Amino acid sequence: MKNFAKSSLVATVVTGLLTLTACQGESSTQSQAEQSVAAIPTPAYSELLSVKGGQAQPFNNGWLVSSEKQGLLWMNDTDSAQAKLWLQGDFTLLATDKNLVVTYDRRSDRVQPILVKQNEAFPVSQLPKRDFEINWLCLQPRAADKLTYLWLGGEHGKAEQWLLSNGSELKPKLVRQLSVPVGSLDCAYQAETDSLFVTEQNAGIWQYPAQPQAATETKLFLSKPDNDITSLFSINGQLLYQTEKGEIYDGNSPIALIKGEEVERFSAKQTPDQLELVSFDDETDSYRFASVKSSITADKPTDTLPEIPAWVESDTSDRSGDTMDDPAIWVHPTEPEKSLVLGAQKRWGLMVFDMQGNEVQSIATGRINNIDIRQSVNINGKNHDIAAASLRDGDKLAVYDIVADGKVSQLAVLDTEHSDIYGMCLYYDNKDLYAFTNEKSGKTIQYKIEWQGLKPSINKVRTLSVPTQVEGCVANDATGDLYIGEEDVGVWHFNAGANTSNKGKLILKVDGDQLADDVEGLALYHGKDTTYLVVSSQGNDSYVIYDAKAPYQYKGRFRIGTNFGKGIDGSSETDGLAVTSKAVGTGAWQQGMIAVQDGRNRLPDGNQVFKWVPWSEIERLLKK
Template sequence: MKRTCFCTAGILLGALLSGCDGTSDTPLQGEKKLPRQEIALGAIKAEQMVPVQLDGRQRLLLASERRGLLLLDWGGDTLAAQAGNLEQLAAQEQADGSVLVAAYSDAQAQISLYRIRQPSSGEGPAIQYLGSRSDLPPQSALCFSRQGNHTQLFAIGEDGLGHEYLIKPGIRQWALIEVRSLYFGEQVNACAVDVITQRLLISQPPLGVISLNADAEKDEERKLLISTAQLGEDFGGLWVEPATNHMWLAAGDQLQRYDLQAADAGPQWRIHIAQAHNPVSLALLDGSLLVLDNDRDALLYFDASPPLSGLREAPSGTGVVAARIPARAQTQPVVSAGDAADDPAIWVNPEAPENSLIFGTDKKRGLNVYDLSGRLVQHFAVGRVNNVDIRPITHPRYRALAAASNRTTPGVDLFAIDRSGRVEHLGLRSVSLQDPYGLCLYRNGNDLLAWVSDKVGALHQMKIQVPEDGQNWQLHQSARLDVGSQVEGCVVDDENARLFFGEEDLGVWRLDLDAFDAGGARPQLVAEADEENLVADVEGLGLYRAGDSGYLVVSSQGNDSYALYSRDGNEFIGNFRLGPNIHAGIDASSETDGLAVTSANLGAEYPQGLLVVQDGRNRMPDAAQNFKLVSWQDIREALALPDTNEP
């Protein structure tokens, strides 16, 4: 790969001292450097070099077109080899002292996984084949990321299409499970992950160095970290120091180090190479800068003493997350693309709990009904229904009613669950609201009431009356509660006559409904969005009822977690997130809007109840949004909650 540094004649002298970006160098940094040592690799056509620690010893991994995967010591001697034809590789050190390797072969059109370990017998290192993914186009960059307890691999093709894979260990074969696709455009030549900030760094000469979130459950937030105008037209060899997370690049005739916290200020330190070299990989080691020269098929050692820097600390995140819990199942994706799935509700079948149903809104299209396996069993194309809630009723034909706010024709849709478990649409009743948004139901004696929020900032109480034939049901507004800003999520504790609602920017409010009906109550802020336990936006709310006790569950959308409070909302219990279930092929969840929870025993998977949450980013692979099903038993164990099997 030819590297060129373009400078105008008017600044040629300055360029010799400071490079093409015009920043000032000390004489040591500006002088042309020759390698103090050159180690020939024997015409192996080495394409990439990665430094690793294997059982505490410093080693080098090489991708060779002629000899495959090579493990070398720092003197260039081969310690282990895996025959093949390789163009790209990535490596990640493991807790047990081994090294996980991903390597791409153009001849086989596949990415293979290997594990390198030092046998206890004292023999040389051993390379073990783990598995592969085939039928891939030419790849130009590979890099690993560690997220929670799982390992991800980013693979970017020469066509600019990238993929994130989750590494799934297996007894016989390991697998690469696709998490998401990423498009970058052509001419990507390297990637790395800043483990402190969990940012994926991409070297792409037409643009520069690009930074984006490595976590698939976050917005990409792409940023141009360093522009081509700063680097010149030819750069690559991107490598990140594990200890300090400084980034190294080869740019033109320079080897440069950047402080990732101030990369736009230009290189923090650099040296100029005196002779024509083609550095495709570089790494810092004990005061030496080691470079793989692709043209010479050699390792070059340069004397280098960049300024010392302290270890970086991870940036303080929002919210305290206690655990990552995998979902047991997930629903089929909604039909609509984009931000579409929104709010779930659970109907508990009193005679056959394993045949219970999950209602989920597709806020661009209608209402979906799923069984506990996540299979879609009914769909009602009734318009832009936003929130849904369910209550059992005493009725000659129906077991329960579900109400949903409808934003297409401002109103409330009513659905009935009959004695066989089938769902029937009873029709829509219009309301005099500008934009019906959140909705939750309330049983007060024999009365069924709905609280409906208007997106402009008020909650309206409405009474639902259903005759025996179910056809001419009535909806009458009975009360209004003004609030300061937008409300969507709400839930009512029927037994204690308490309404909880989330003011998205402020937190969760509680209203004593008996006192409100008597004309003497105002809401109390019981769970403030404090950017630690609960992070705005405050979205879905659900009540886990266990006898006289239980929990209030809140979607803390700002940090992709769920906050757990005592049933009255006064005491914070803990946070948890949903992590991937790699064995079931279910991704994590993020940006959750609505949620629903029950303490009912729904069978072997959900003996202590079920939590259903909307997933704002459905991965493994990319798909339209859906809902995740979580066993309350897993939540209880992860948060060390008291055991209870009370309904």
């Protein structure tokens, strides 16, 4: 606990500089209780005393330290025993990264971001006051989207992730809330694994995926029951921690002992031949600066998937939980910018959105799951745009008509032979329209859609099968290829023709890395020279692109990430997706688009939505 009664100022102010006292390393005389730490190196240290400190961080070839008395103090050389006032105030917590500093203002009880320009401080608007006590914070500069985020948390079990900066502009916005263990004392962000670490003294150190769209899951990174760990610091891919007594460890390996009575925070930075350390002891109100001959070698970062910012976010579902599923794209015949995205709202029916994401129509069909569209289908000598959706209420197939101005009308709800209908897709061979419908058992039924006027009916053509659960599928009308996703296994290829073989071939396998289960939405992009198969790799929140013909060469993968300028988060846990190569607007939209379901809508937490991105952004990635 902080001793606010302590008032003696050992460090004195001399022409704007604070002087430090110097101390030697621990004496060789130790009590019996101290023998357990005798093997830990105990370097000499210098001290900054009686400034009512809190936390120090590497900054501008030196250190930035917080002081409740003075503000933020800058030290460019601990051996010279000098500290200079950088920003006046009453600050405790502290995090730094390049041209950004974040601290906690005790006077206002709010987080204070500070832009750094030519080493000078430029405070900006503070974050709104939170509804919980903030006991720790750390910055999260991400390489994947080149944005900087902030984590805030407290001992009462609450934490938040905030979007802060794109490197040149600061626009704070809440991303999501996270539950952490009660009693959490400190955090650290590790860029190499894009992970947040939180320490608490009952169990040890916990690890959370810090990607803004990641699931709110955790694992116990280091088990230390009934520990006295008070602080964390990540450096070169290694997580260091410090105990209340001042012992600093890398895992179970001791690094240094900067002995204290109630050590709360520490930081580190690596020089070519030594590790520089600064530790704060609340009992003695002192920052202690030391160095040891230790080298924390940089870990190779985990594979960073490129992230393409989301361009459009649809209106949200009117209900919480897993409600949105599969989108389909309708292209306006004469005015591409008036194209539509149809989406399955699997609690009650069909939603229709314009290109700006506004909901323009809804039809209460029931619990539809997957949807597909074919345009210019010849029905009794006239062209019609037809949509169809799997309807889980009663194991049926819903059929819709879309007229030239985009108005959607439901034509029929048709019985199928399924016992648990799930996914579906359409196939048009330029003569007849077919629906492939499937169920969780792995069975797919091909139906021919017959017409009497605009009244549809279906006749079973054949049955296809794979060993386990399926959902996503897509057919290539030009080549007669059919692709079916077996969720835990991979992607199968069949012939789509009604009179072809029922035997399929597994062409793409789940490997947990490039393609991670579940395999969900499948779509085809018909480019000028090649056709791509696009697969939703739900297990790692990504989208994988392959050549759509044998040998199905891997072309690349990506995530849809945060759009800083528009304040839109990315997509994750995607079920269905749809693509088109036809123009859906001008400029970037002339090469078509991809639309995806977003299973975890954030910035801030909200009900599910759809997101879309112009294909030109993906094409740029494929050319790299």
